[in-house]
Amino acid sequence: MNFASDNGAGVAAPILEAIVASSRVNAPAYGADAYTARAASRLCEIFERELAVFLVSTGTAANALALAALTKPWQAAFCHEEAHIIDDECGAPEFFSGGAKLVGIPGLNGKIEPAALRATLARFPLGQAKTTQPAALSLSQATEAGTAYRPAEIAALAAIAHEAGMRVHLDGARFANALVKTGASPAEMTWRSGVDVLSLGATKDGALACEAVIMFDPALAAATPYQRKRAGQTLSKGRFLGAQMEAWLAGGLWLDLARRANTSARRLGEGLAKAPGVRLVFPVEVNEVFVVAPEAALAAWRAAGARFHDWSTRATPPEAAPRAGEAMARFVTSFETDEKEIDALIALAAAPYRSRNS
Numbered sequence: 001m002n003f004a005s006d007n008g009a010g011v012a013a014p015i016l017e018a019i020v021a022s023s024r025v026n027a028p029a030y031g032a033d034a035y036t037a038r039a040a041s042r043l044c045e046i047f048e049r050e051l052a053v054f055l056v057s058t059g060t061a062a063n064a065l066a067l068a069a070l071t072k073p074w075q076a077a078f079c080h081e082e083a084h085i086i087d088d089e090c091g092a093p094e095f096f097s098g099g100a101k102l103v104g105i106p107g108l109n110g111k112i113e114p115a116a117l118r119a120t121l122a123r124f125p126l127g128q129a130k131t132t133q134p135a136a137l138s139l140s141q142a143t144e145a146g147t148a149y150r151p152a153e154i155a156a157l158a159a160i161a162h163e164a165g166m167r168v169h170l171d172g173a174r175f176a177n178a179l180v181k182t183g184a185s186p187a188e189m190t191w192r193s194g195v196d197v198l199s200l201g202a203t204k205d206g207a208l209a210c211e212a213v214i215m216f217d218p219a220l221a222a223a224t225p226y227q228r229k230r231a232g233q234t235l236s237k238g239r240f241l242g243a244q245m246e247a248w249l250a251g252g253l254w255l256d257l258a259r260r261a262n263t264s265a266r267r268l269g270e271g272l273a274k275a276p277g278v279r280l281v282f283p284v285e286v287n288e289v290f291v292v293a294p295e296a297a298l299a300a301w302r303a304a305g306a307r308f309h310d311w312s313t314r315a316t317p318p319e320a321a322p323r324a325g326e327a328m329a330r331f332v333t334s335f336e337t338d339e340k341e342i343d344a345l346i347a348l349a350a351a352p353y354r355s356r357n358s
Contacts, residue, residue: 001301001304001305001306001307001341001344001345001348002307003268003289003306003307003308003331003332003333003341004307004308004309005309005332006205006261006287006332006333006334007203008334009204009206009335009336010336011207012206012207012248012253012335014247015206015207015208015244015247015253017247018243018246019208019240021243022035022242027239029237030234030235030236030238031055031238031242032238033238034239034242035239035243035245035246036055036239036242036245037242038242038246039055039242039245039249040053042245042246042249043200043212043245043249046249047186047187047190047214047216048185048186049187049191051214051215051218052215052220052221053213053214053215054212054213054221054224054228055210055211055212055238055241055245056212056213056228056233056241057209057210057211057233057235058203058211059171059173059199059203059204059211060089060090060092061092061211061231061233062200062201062211063085063089063092063093063138063169063199064089064092064093064095064097065227065228065231065233066169066197066198066213067085067093067096067097067100068093068096068097068098068100068223068224068227069197069215069220069224069227070135070136070169070197070220071097071100071135071136072100072135073098073100074099074100074132075101075132075133075134076100076102076103076132076135077093077100077101077102077103077135077137077138078112078117078120078121078134078137078138078161078166079102079103079105079139079140080105080106080107080111080112080143081104081105081106081107082110083138083144083171084144084171084173085138085140086102086104087144096227096231100135101132103120103132105117106314106315107315108316108317109145109283109315110140110143110144110282110313110315111153112137112139112157114157114160117137117157117160117161118160121134121160121164126164126165134164134165135166135167136161136166137157137160137161137166137167137168138168138169138170139154139157139168139169139170140173141154141170141171141172141175141178141189142174142177142178142181142285142286142288143315144313145281145282146265146283146284146285146287146288146289146290147282147283147285147286148177148178148181148285149178150184151182151184151188151189151192151193154168154170154189154194158193158194167197168195168196168197169195169198169199170189170190170195170197170198172199172200172201173204174201174205174258174286175198175201176201176205176254176255176258177205177258177261177286177287178285179255179258180255180258180259181285181286191216195216196215196216196217196220197213197215197216197220198212198213198214198216199212199213199214200213202245202248202254204334205248205254205257205258205335206248206253206335207244207245208244209241210245210248212245213228257335258286258287258335260335260336260337261286261287261333261334261335261337262285262286262287262333264287264333264339265284265286265331265332266284267339268284268333268342268345268346269284269291270284271345271346271350272289272293272331272349273291274350275293275297275346275349275352276350276352277297277326277352278291278293278349279291279292279320280320281313281320282315282320287332287333287334288330288331288332288333289332290313290328290330291328291329291331292321292322292326292327292329293327293329293349294325294327295326296325297349297352298310298327298329300348301345304348306345306348308329308330309329309330310327310329310330311328313328331345
C-alpha cells in the first residue's frame with residue numbers, strides 16, 4: 001500500500017524501451033540528435049504553434065530556468081505561498097535568476113485568487129527604485145493541493161499579470177493530470193490562456209528523468225541555451241532525454257498514464273471518504289488525495305503497511321481543518337498503482353466501522 005509519491009513509481013515500459021533502443025545509436029551530442037528534434041516537433045504539433053523547447057532532467061531545473069528567462073535579479077516572481085518553487089526547490093529559482101525574489105500569495109485549495117494577486121501587486125509599485133519590480137507570475141498546475149486550474153481561471157490571472165507588464169509561467173509537474181481532469185487541450189491550458197512559459201513534467205508521469213521548458217514566444221529563449229549549459233542541464237547524451245519525451249508523447253501515452261493515476265486517486269478518495277471519521281480536505285482532481293482522519297486511524301494504517309505522508313497546509317478550507325485528535329495526510333497514486341493496494345487501504349480504513357456493526 002504505497003501512496004507516498006508518484007516519484008517512487010517506475011518507468012513506463014514504452015519509455016524504458018525507447019531509452020534502450022536509443023542507447024544502440026551513435027547520435028550527435030548535446031541535444032543535436034534526431035530524437036530531440038522529433039520530440040520538439042511533436043510538442044509543436046500538440047500545442048498547435050511554434051515553440052522553443054529545452055529538455056532537462058529535473059523539474060527543479062525546468063522551473064528555475066523558466067523563471068530565469070522571465071526575471072532579472074532586481075525583479076520578483078509571484079506564486080502561491082506554498083508553491084513548489086518557493087517551498088521545495090532550495091532557492092534554485094533565486095539562484096538561477098541571479099537573485100530574483102519569490103513572493104508568496106495565500107489562497108485556499110492551493111489556488112491564487114485574482115483579488116489576492118491584485119492586492120499583492122499593489123505592494124510592489126512599478127518604477128520605485130526601492131521596490132523589487134514585478135516580472136512574473138508562476139502558477140502550479142496541478143496545485144500543491146491537488147486541484148487544477150481551469151483555462152478561464154488561468155486567463156483571468158494572466159490578464160492581471162500582463163496588465164502589470166509581467167510574464168506568466170506554469171509549473172506543469174502534473175500538467176498531464178490536469179489536462180485529463182479538465183478536458184482542455186494543451187493550447188487552451190497554456191498560451192491561449194495567456195501562459196508564456198511552461199515547465200512540462202514527464203518524470204511524475206512515467207518517465208525516468210525528463211522535463212521540458214517550453215516557451216510560447218521563442219524570443220524569450222535568447223539566453224536559455226547558455227543558462228541551461230551553465231546549469232549543467234545540457235546533457236552530452238541528450239538523445240536519452242529526447243527518446244523519453246518522444247516515447248512519452250507517442251500515441252497519447254502521456255495522457256493515458258495520467259488518466260490511470262487520476263482514476264486510481266478518485267477511487268481511493270471515494271473509498272476513504274466513506275470511512276469513519278475521515279473527510280477529504282480538497283476535491284480529488286488529479287492523482288493526490290488529502291484527508292483528515294483520527295490520529296489513531298492514521299497510525300493503524302501505517303502499522304498495517306500503508307505508506308503516505310503527514311501533511312499540513314495553510315490552503316485548507318476552515319471546515320476541513322483537523323480538530324483535536326485528528327491529523328492530515330497526503331496519498332499519491334501513479335500510473336502503476338495496483339487496484340489491490342487501493343482496495344486494501346479502503347478496507348483497512350473501513351474496518352473500525354464494520355467491527356462496530358458486525
